Amino acid sequence: MITNPTRQRSLRGHKASRPSPRAANTAEHQAMLAWRLTPRDKWIIRMLWEHRVLTSHQLTALAFPSFRSGRMRLRELWTWGVVDRFQHDRLLRGLYDLRSLFGDKWVPAIVVALRAGPLRRIEVLSTVNSYFIDENWTDKQPVLHDSILARTLKKMRMQGLVFRERSTKSFPPEVEYALNPAVADALRAAEPLIAWTRAHPDLLAQAQEYSRKHGQHGGSSGDEGDDDFPPRPA
CATH class of the missing domain: 1.10.10.10 (Winged helix-like DNA-binding domain superfamily/Winged helix DNA-binding domain)
Incomplete structure (x- = not known):
């Protein structure tokens, strides 16, 4: 019987941090990349160099058998300082930061x-x-x-x-x-965001009407009743 079990935190591996630009240019880091990068990684780097920006879905469809394996490998490449995250990731994080601060x-x-x-x-x-x-x-x-x-x-x-x-x-x-x-x-x-709401009164009115009927956090999470909503504008 184990009376003094090891804490789960101690069992976890070390979480590598993304290197600084200065550290990424050192000979030690370059040697580590030469050892770890696979031919597929080098192909991804060439594709990004040619196209400048590709989404994770595009890279996964082109080079990986599944989205999960592609996402994990792309995260490793980002951790090593090989690739940068895409703009929509920063946008999403920024929106949730604003929500957490002012929501x-x-x-x-x-x-x-x-x-x-x-x-x-x-x-x-x-x-x-x-x-x-x-x-x-x-x-x-x-x-x-x-x-x-x-x-x-x-x-x-x-x-x-x-x-x-x-x-x-x-x-x-x-x-x-x-x-x-x-x-x-x-x-x-x-x-500018406030000006955007004034420029789209129909969208605002539709959201407000739904909120008055169902509450700001109410409504069904399913698809029932979708036919009752107005059609998508052309």
Whole structure:
């Protein structure tokens, strides 16, 4: 009977890291590649040199028996610094990064409230509750409670989105919250996306109608009822 089993973390192999550009140009790294690269790898490199950009699906169809084996080998080539990841991968990661930062229900409203300058928590609460949030997406008018605001501000502060500072404008000093300047830059960068929503009112109206009927996170995951949706525009 094993009374002191080895931890699973200790059983895992070392996860190789991608070399820096300087390390990738060393003689040791080049020698390692000469030993590890297969004729198929060298063919992939020639194809990428000729075409500049190929997707993982294209390379898999051309050189690998399955998508899984192709994906694993391409990841190894990326880890060794032989190939770069494609643009859609960075785009996908960037979109999920933005969702993780600003996807909380109350974060956008708090960010907009702090755009004009630092506010006390009670001022943030009253400002956010004066907004008409989700009025086109749901029939319910959400209300921000102080306990939820406190948790949300703490999370935003830990993430670096806002700063918590003491105001010297009053005595005794009061705590105020201010936006990280980088978040203010993000608001300015969001203007083209906001313009995009205004340029596509029909798409927005269709999504809002579905949300009011089924909820923003509701609806069936199956294919039932697809015939009820409007046809794809020409």
